[in-house]
Amino acid sequence: MGQPPLSQRIQRLERELGIRLFERSSRHVTITHGGTLLLAEAREILTRSEALLATARRIRDGESGLLRAALPPDVSGETIAALLADFADRQAGTELELHELTTAQQLDRFGAGALDVGLVHHPCDVSGLEIGPLLRRELGVLLRHDHPAAQLTDVPLAALTGHDLVLFPRADAPALHDELLTTCARNGYTPTAVRHGQSPSFIRGLILSSQAVAFSPRDTQPAPPHPQIIWRHLAGTPLAWRHSVAWRQGHRDAAVDAFAEAVTQALWGTDTVSMDQPLPPLHLRPTAEYWL
Amino acid sequence: MTRTQDHIRTAFADAAVTGWLHACDIDTGAEVGLHPDHPVVTASVHKLCLLVALHQRAEQGDFDLTEQIEVPPTGRTFGLTGLGAMLDPARVSLRDAAYLMMSVSDNIAADLLLERVGLDAVNRTTTQLGLAHTLAVHTFRQLLDTIKKDAGPSGTRALSDPHTITRLTALDPARTNRSTPRDMTRLLSCIWRDEAGTPDHGAAIRRLLGLQVWPHRLASGFPFDDVxxxxxxxxxxxxRNEVGVVEYPDGGRYAVAVFTRAANTAATLPAADAVIGTAARIAVDALRAPRTRRRSGT
Incomplete structure (x- = not known):
């Protein structure tokens, strides 16, 4: 927009609102106090109008009333039930097409424009996405009942030294796999060996027979608990699954918002979830090539 | 997808990065690529374009590369290397500033040179060499300023938050200095074939590229003393990016451009650095296969 039309638009807006938005001198333009007070609300209106346009686009594209959504396989059945009920309340006119997809599968579908919203595990490549708040599902440790650390209420990671770790296969989520091992190392636990396995029976077998340990959220523990396997908090809660709802950049609309809200509420309601922890210090090394 | 492409893709996935690569034999034009025409953010790789433009303007007689520039200590707030990390007034020649820019990615040296060369001249150079998808839209200081602004009041530590990463305009090829892997191997091929300037200038540019000190990316894939x-x-x-040329004692020389984006927001990720070398090596081995087969007589 050229300078004169912009000035005219601002003057018209000031007349309409009945307040001055900018102080103008011959050289400078500065925003007024009144203008600053209106700014946050104006931005919000712009975001809302973008959401309206996104919804309109979906209707135009013939996808009216359908939300293609995904959840990772590790969300509990109770959480899914709660979220489906809540979503139906919030967005009665929208049909929810819900898929069980890993984070990698969700990213592929986002890239192809075949998914509207999903719950992803971090770390993941967020290019082209926007994300909701990070939710943290604390991980505790599974130990054989006679492990010395089973006597503690909060187990320091370093107390696991000397024991093998059973972890999901690295190829399933290499970034998360490496991040967990780095956090273990940072907190004084470098497993003697990492043994890859996924199924509850395999993990139980290794814990019982070879005194290996495994990490797990509390909410996935069987009730009643296994008589010989104990779940314990980790001291300082260093490990967690980090989730957030994600959607394609610029494609947020009422249905996406409703799904994001329903997922967040359901996870809060049925799982041991907390908001993300404060960010730790970050020391950039010279090879980083950037600096703030 | 060929076997080589599949190997490269697997290597990137294994290191938890998304990667784009182009590699070519500088003399035969044989090539290997994985999404080689995908737009990528160049970041400090664009210093190579600046270096070539600097030499072209010197060749045209616009300035002498031995000319000294004064570098006052004020305003050196963005660097962990070179002039950006020094405390006292300094005086360097244009070509030594170029050495600091290329060997340790010195941002202060780069912007001093960019002030002399001009952003337009950098873009004229890349356009004239046929790099149709390469464009510089801001100086290195301006680039870092966009990150500072997008990161907000928490500063550096906000960079590990995935929300910050989704907000950084510096990561969007449409809004920052950009290129493609194929454009970058074309630039390197021009430099190695003396098509970007006189042989003297070409030799000076190649020398500086060989003086880079970082061992963790491209070079890590070639742990051979004779390469x-x-x-x-x-x-x-x-x-994490690197573009460069790998030269074997049998005369084989290969231009490689690797651009990656990691899933993890951590600043220290040795595996993500190393996969640049791993992927480059897979590509170069594939390009060298006809040659090595010939030599072993099979």
């Missing part, structure tokens, strides 16, 4: 690796890295939060 020469010359390159320039580029990095931003979650981005």
């Amino acid at each position: 020469h690796v010359a390159g320039k890295t580029g990095s931003l939060p979650t981005l």
Whole structure:
């Protein structure tokens, strides 16, 4: 927009609102106090109008009333039930097409424009996405009942030294796999060996027979608990699954918002979830090539 | 997808990065690529374009590369290397500033040179060499300023938050200095074939690319004392790049451009650095296969 039309638009807006938005001198333009007070609300209106346009686009594209959504396989059945009920309340006119997809599968579908919203595990490549708040599902440790650390209420990671770790296969989520091992190392636990396995029976077998340990959220523990396997908090809660709802950049609309809200509420309601922890210090090394 | 492409893709996935690569034999034009025309953020890789433009303007007689520039200590707030990390007034020649820019990615030296060369001249150079998808839209200071602004009041530590990463305009090829892997191997091929300037200038540019000190990316894939690796890295939060040339004693020389984006927001990710070398090596081995087969007589 050229300078004169912009000035005219601002003057018209000031007349309409009945307040001055900018102080103008011959050289400078500065925003007024009144203008600053209106700014946050104006931005919000712009975001809302973008959401309206996104919804309109979906209707135009013939996808009216359908939300293609995904959840990772590790969300509990109770959480899914709660979220489906809540979503139906919030967005009665929208049909929810819900898929069980890993984070990698969700990213592929986002890239192809075949998914509207999903719950992803971090770390993941967020290019082209926007994300909701990070939710943290604390991980505790599974130990054989006679492990010395089973006597503690909060187990320091370093107390696991000397024991093998059973972890999901690295190829399933290499970034998360490496991040967990780095956090273990940072907190004084470098497993003697990492043994890859996924199924509850395999993990139980290794814990019982070879005194290996495994990490797990509390909410996935069987009730009643296994008589010989104990779940314990980790001291300082260093490990967690980090989730957030994600959607394609610029494609947020009422249905996406409703799904994001329903997922967040359901996870809060049925799982041991907390908001993300404060960010730790970050020391950039010279090879980083950037600096703030 | 060929076997080589599949190997490269697997290597990237294994290192938890998304990667784009182009590699070519400088003399035969044989090539290997994985999404080689995908737009990528260049970051400090663009210092290579600036270096070529600097030499072209010197060749045209616009300035002498031995000319001294005064560098006052004020305003050196953005660097962990070179002039950006020095405390006292300094005086360097244009070509020594170029050495600091290429060997340790010195941002202060780069912007001093960019002030002399001009952003337009950098873009004229890349356009004239046929790099149709390469464009510089801001100086290195301006680039870092966009990150500072997008990161907000928490500063550096906000860079490990995935929300910050989704907000950084510096990570969007449409809104920052950009290129493609194929454009970058074309530039390197021009430099190695003396098509970007006189042989003297070409030799000076190649020398500087060979003086880069970082061992962790492209060079890590070629742990061979008789193989020469010359390159320039580029990095931003979650981005790790390097473009360079690998030369074998049998005369084989290969231009490689690797651009990556990591899933993890951590600043220290040795595996993400190393996969640049791993992927480059897979590509170069594939390009060298006809040659090595011939030599072993099979």
